[in-house]
Amino acid sequence: DIQMTQSPSSLSASVGDRVTITCRASQGISNSLAWYHQKPGKAPKLLFYAASRLESGVPSRFSGSGSGTDYTLTISSLQPEDFATYYCQQYYNTPWTFGQGTKVEIK
Amino acid sequence: EVQLVESGGGLVRPGGSLRLSCAASGFTFSTYSMNWVRQAPGKGLEWVSSISGSSSYINYADSLKGRFTISRDNAKNSLYLHLNSLRVEDTAVYYCASGPYDSSGYLTYWGQGTLVTVSS
Numbered sequence: 738d739i740q741m742t743q744s745p746s747s748l749s750a751s752v753g754d755r756v757t758i759t760c761r762a763s764q765g766i767s768n769s770l771a772w773y774h775q776k777p778g779k780a781p782k783l784l785f786y787a788a789s790r791l792e793s794g795v796p797s798r799f800s801g802s803g804s805g806t807d808y809t810l811t812i813s814s815l816q817p818e819d820f821a822t823y824y825c826q827q828y829y830n831t832p833w834t835f836g837q838g839t840k841v842e843i844k
Numbered sequence: 845e846v847q848l849v850e851s852g853g854g855l856v857r858p859g860g861s862l863r864l865s866c867a868a869s870g871f872t873f874s875t876y877s878m879n880w881v882r883q884a885p886g887k888g889l890e891w892v893s894s895i896s897g898s899s900s901y902i903n904y905a906d907s908l909k910g911r912f913t914i915s916r917d918n919a920k921n922s923l924y925l926h927l928n929s930l931r932v933e934d935t936a937v938y939y940c941a942s943g944p945y946d947s948s949g950y951l952t953y954w955g956q957g958t959l960v961t962v963s964s
Contacts, residue, residue: 738906769949771949771950771951773889773951775889780939780941780954780955780956780957781881781889781939781951781954782954783950783951783952786950787950792952824888824889826889826891826950826951828948828949828950829949831894831903831949832891832903832904832905832906833879833891833894833949834891835888835889835890835891836888837888838888838889
């Protein structure tokens with residue numbers, strides 16, 4: 738199975754801050770990577786697929802990048818509605834696997 | 845509008861069984877692969893199983909093989925997950941989810957989830 742490791746596990750930030758979350762796969766996944774965010778009590782919501790393709794309706798302050806084994810999610814200017822837990826997921830091989838999550842909290 | 849609505853969760857004793865359902869609407873169900881993803885209380889997301897539109901391709905998380913069975917009824921626009929030999933560690937919210945095409949590995953549409961609690 739492909740292991741996905743996110744860092745950091747949590748972070749505190751203020752509105753307007755630039756935030757970066759990284760995701761490392763245990764083997765190359767050829768950009769078969771998705772990012773989601775999830776708010777408490779809600780289902781996850783897709784932000785990106787194919788590492789950098791923004792899902793329809795997602796604000797442009799979000800960006801995704803990376804290749805091979807290393808991927809990054811960046812929020813250019815954190816907004817109040819962005820405080821949530823973020824997950825990466827590889828879909829290069831089954832079993833699909835998720836990172837452990839990064840909780841973005843208000844500083 | 846795509847809608848996925850799970851049902852069938854509840855309290856079950858260790859060793860028991862349960863069948864979860866997911867009713868789909870707003871898209872041509874038979875042409876999309878479907879997935880189950882679960883989330884234990886306070887924990888992260890864990891992919892459980894997927895099934896292609898025609899049911900030709902089925903995959904499971906290795907740790908769950910043999911205890912869980914995924915199926916679908918395209919005539920009823922419904923997805924199912926049969927959970928057998930349940931353990932306390934199977935306690936979780938179970939989500940059904942699909943991507944934008946058959947065999948999609950990323951998940952665009954999610955239901956609200958149904959809670960399964962395994963406890964004596």
